[in-house]
Amino acid sequence: MITSTMFKENLGYKSDLVQQTYNGLNSVFAAAVVNQDFRETLLRNPEAALDQGYLGKGFSLSQNETSLILSINANSLADLARQIILVAGK
Amino acid sequence: MVVVLHIKEMILLLAVLAGFLVGLSLAYWHKQPYLAPDLQAIWLAVVAFLPQLFIAYLPVTHQLFNNGFASLSILASLILFSIFAWLNRDLPGMPILIVGLLLNFAVIVANGGWMPITPQTANLLAGKDVLQFMNLGSRFAEKDILLLAKNIHLEFLADRFLPPTWFPYKVAFSLGDILISIGAFWLLAKPTAKPNSMNAEEGAVL
Helix, strand or coil: CCCHHHHCHHHCCCCHHHHHHCHHHHHHHHHHHHCHHHHHHHHHCHHHHHHHCECCECCCCCHHHHHHHHHCCCCCHHHHHHHHHHHHHC | CCCCCCHHHHHHHHHHHHHHHHHHHHHHHCCCCCCCCCCCCHHHHHHHHHHHHHHHHCHHHHCCCCHHHHHHHHHHHHHHHHHHHHHCCCCCCHHHHHHHHHHHHHHHHHCCCCEEECHHHHHHHHCHHHHCCCCCCCEECCCEEECCHHHCCCHHHCCCECCCCCCCCCCCECHHHHHHHHHHHHHHHCCCCCHHHHHHHHHHHC
16 A cells, blocks of 8 residues: 655655656656557667657657666566666665 | 547446446336437537547647647647537536536646646556656646645645556546546436326327
């Protein structure tokens, strides 16, 4: 069961680790949550998804963030997020 | 080209289907033909659905519109649906449906053109890991915006309800959505012709 306490930190519900390390990925996840087509492309062919961008704009990702996205093989958006957080925690 | 039927609309569709089945059953029980509601200006409902079709449902066109235009289109769609509902306000269930539309309209307008959803609710839909990468104020799903509860105007009208855990789909819905579904159900479930009036007419003919 989820409790509201997990969102009280920083009032932003985010861990500092993710916020500081992979802030550029926000736009990728924002697009993936909104658009099913983009989400599926991101999971099946992340390189194509990053190239195509969203709403006519590319993503401002660091080399590290791009490499990370391309190296992960995830079966869902939640799985992708989980794996990124795991890497960020190492 | 794939049209994705979104879960929220699926719940409305289930309400419509359930209402139709109940209406058919009642008609059978009363030994009457089922009379579908006599809707006026159905074309208006079709036109009202088009913005949502292009903005939210067709992946090809979804990416063509920026957030500002998408928000305005959703509001325009709600206004057109409300006009359609008002033109049919004498039909059973329509007053409930109209109230639901107005509540959704009010909360969307009050929050900058999007239906607000809190991180707590969004977390139950997308998972806490995904939410780590979402900024407050960003779009969430097709028509929602992620906001802290304290920053939401008319928070009680926001997408804050969730189906029971045994329900196979995760979806958040608003009080307005509930009323819209009840109204749609009632519209189709309530027989248009009353058994007593039918019998009276038959008696008069005889």
